[in-house]
Each structure stands twice: as structure tokens, then as C-alpha cells.
Amino acid sequence: MPDRGTLLRVEQLRKVYESPTGDVEAIGDLSFTMDAGELVCIVGPSGCGKTTLLKCLAGLLRPTGGVVEMHGTPVTGPSPAMAVVFQEYGRSLYPWLTVRGNVELPLRHKKLSRAQRDTLVTDALDAVGLAHAARSHPWQLSGGMQQRVAIARAVAYQPEVLIMDEPFAAVDAQTRADLEDLVRELHARRGISVLFVTHDIDESVYLGQRVLVLSHAPTRVREDVAVDLPAERDQITTRALPRFTELRTHVYGEIQRAKRGHNVAPRPAP
Numbered sequence: 386m387p388d389r390g391t392l393l394r395v396e397q398l399r400k401v402y403e404s405p406t407g408d409v410e411a412i413g414d415l416s417f418t419m420d421a422g423e424l425v426c427i428v429g430p431s432g433c434g435k436t437t438l439l440k441c442l443a444g445l446l447r448p449t450g451g452v453v454e455m456h457g458t459p460v461t462g463p464s465p466a467m468a469v470v471f472q473e474y475g476r477s478l479y480p481w482l483t484v485r486g487n488v489e490l491p492l493r494h495k496k497l498s499r500a501q502r503d504t505l506v507t508d509a510l511d512a513v514g515l516a517h518a519a520r521s522h523p524w525q526l527s528g529g530m531q532q533r534v535a536i537a538r539a540v541a542y543q544p545e546v547l548i549m550d551e552p553f554a555a556v557d558a559q560t561r562a563d564l565e566d567l568v569r570e571l572h573a574r575r576g577i578s579v580l581f582v583t584h585d586i587d588e589s590v591y592l593g594q595r596v597l598v599l600s601h602a603p604t605r606v607r608e609d610v611a612v613d614l615p616a617e618r619d620q621i622t623t624r625a626l627p628r629f630t631e632l633r634t635h636v637y638g639e640i641q642r643a644k645r646g647h648n649v650a651p652r653p654a655p
């Protein structure tokens with residue numbers, strides 16, 4: 386397990402895209418911190434700047450202003466301590482490699498022996514329930530299985546933080562529920578910190594220990610909602626709790642207000 390303490394610190398982050406047709410201010414003045422071992426979800430109105438934020442955090446995009454720090458060190462480029470899983474699993478996997486080959490590929494950049502690599506790949510495939518499909522090719526798998534391969538690849542890399550950008554948007558509802566539980570299990574068992582962007586309000590409350598609600602663009606944190614549901618969750622009983630309904634209703638209301646452009650009202654969560 387990683388040490389507890391501040392993992393990520395984002396301070397007055399700002400991102401302006403410059404283009405010939407005019408500048409687009411995607412991130413306004415955004416600050417939050419995340420502790421090691423936390424599972425934090427991010428929701429916000431469509432187009433508010435969620436992907437831009439994740440790319441700045443992952444060192445894939447240079448911010449216009451502000452600070453992103455991991456363990457007190459500025460993030461200036463992609464870090465081996467972070468792994469990113471995007472929505473388009475189909476495009477992120479190499480069709481000519483087997484499942485095992487796809488999971489193994491990024492590990493070739495690490496100084497590991499063949500045996501160490503094999504163990505990490507086998508463990509990651511076990512963790513996502515795909516040991517039996519190791520020799521298949523991605524195109525032989527269902528969408529949900531392909532997304533599991535993408536998750537296994539991220540997990541095998543042994544990141545400290547897993548950054549996920551709407552990873553289950555393209556799979557069916559049942560598969561989505563299974564993958565949500567897989568993420569919760571990886572977080573609980575392996576102590577991986579998870580930052581999870583989703584459009585789905587129920588998903589954010591079911592998964593998260595906190596939900597950051599973003600404002601419309603140029604985005605900032607509108608509210609940081611503590612999800613005080615029991616740590617042990619399951620799809621049926623947790624979602625049937627009155628507190629689950631209260632939290633999802635609250636987050637939904639905040640997003641509606643954010644869409645209408647209401648200012649951030651500093652008030653406590655329900």
C-alpha cells in the first residue's frame with residue numbers, strides 16, 4: 386500500500402486552448418487535493434473541461450497556469466506513477482497483439498526481468514478475470530472484455546494512481562456494473578488511488594469516496610461532496626439506500642445549476 390498523505394495537489398490550474406478562430410478557456414481556476422489511496426470521481430456538465438483536466442494531471446497537456454504536483458513534485462510530463470484508461474478501448478489496444486502482448490507492451494519500457502514481467506502480466510490478467518483469454522486477440526473479445534484488457538494493462542504497470550476518463554461509457558449496463566465493481570476491488574485490494582471521470586451521476590456516487598462537481602467551462606470545482614456511504618458497497622443494496630438517493634439527487638441538482646451557469650454557492654453537502 387502507498388503511504389497515506391497528499392498524492393496530488395492541484396492549485397489554481399488554468400488551461401486556455403489557443404486557436405486561429407479564438408482562444409478557448411477550458412479550465413478557469415481549479416484547485417483540489419487528493420490523498421494517496423483515495424477513490425475520487427469527477428462529474429460536470431458536458432464539455433466543461435473534464436478531459437482537459439485529466440490530461441493536465443497526467444502530464445499529457447501543458448497547463449497555461451497553476452500547479453499540478455504529485456507527492457510535492459511538479460508534474461511536467463507523463464509519469465510511470467500514473468496510468469490512464471480512456472473510453473475508446475478499441476483504439477487503445479493493438480489488434481495484431483494478443484491480450485497478453487497488449488498488457489505486456491508498456492512494461493517493456495521498465496527495467497524488469499522477463500520473469501518479473503510475466504508475473505505482473507499474469508497477476509493483472511487474473512485480477513480482471515481474463516486469464517483464460519490471454520492468447521486471444523482484442524478483436525475476438527466483447528467490448529467489456531476489451532476494456533478489461535485496457536484496465537489490466539494499466540494495473541500491470543503498477544501505477545500509484547489510475548486515471549480513468551469515462552472508461553465505461555461505451556459498454557452495456559450489466560458489463561458496466563461489473564467493471565465498476567472491478568475498479569472498487571482493485572482500489573480496495575491493491576491500494577491504487579483512482580481518479581475517475583464519468584457522465585453518470587449514479588456511478589460517481591456508487592464508486593467514489595468523494596465526488597468533485599465541476600462548473601461549466603471555464604471550469605473549476607463547484608463542490609467537493611464527501612460520499613458517506615458504507616465502504617463495503619454492492620450494486621443492489623448500496624443503490625437502494627436512502628442516503629444513496631439523497632447524494633445522487635444532490636449531485637444531480639448541482640450539475641443542473643452548473644449547466645445554468647449559477648455561481649458556486651458555498652454550502653454544505655446534505
Ligand SMILES: Nc1ncnc2c1ncn2[C@@H]1O[C@H](COP(=O)(O)OP(=O)(O)OP(=O)(O)O)[C@@H](O)[C@H]1O
Binds near residue numbers: 429
Ligand atoms: N484541442 C483543443 N483545442 C481547442 N479547444 C479544445 C480542445 N480540446 C478541448 N477543447 C475545448 O475545451 C473545452 C473543454 O473540453 P473537454 O473535452 O475537456 O471537456 P469534457 O468535459 O471532457 O467534455 P465531454 O463532457 O464532452 O466529455 C470545450 O469547450 C472544448 O471544445
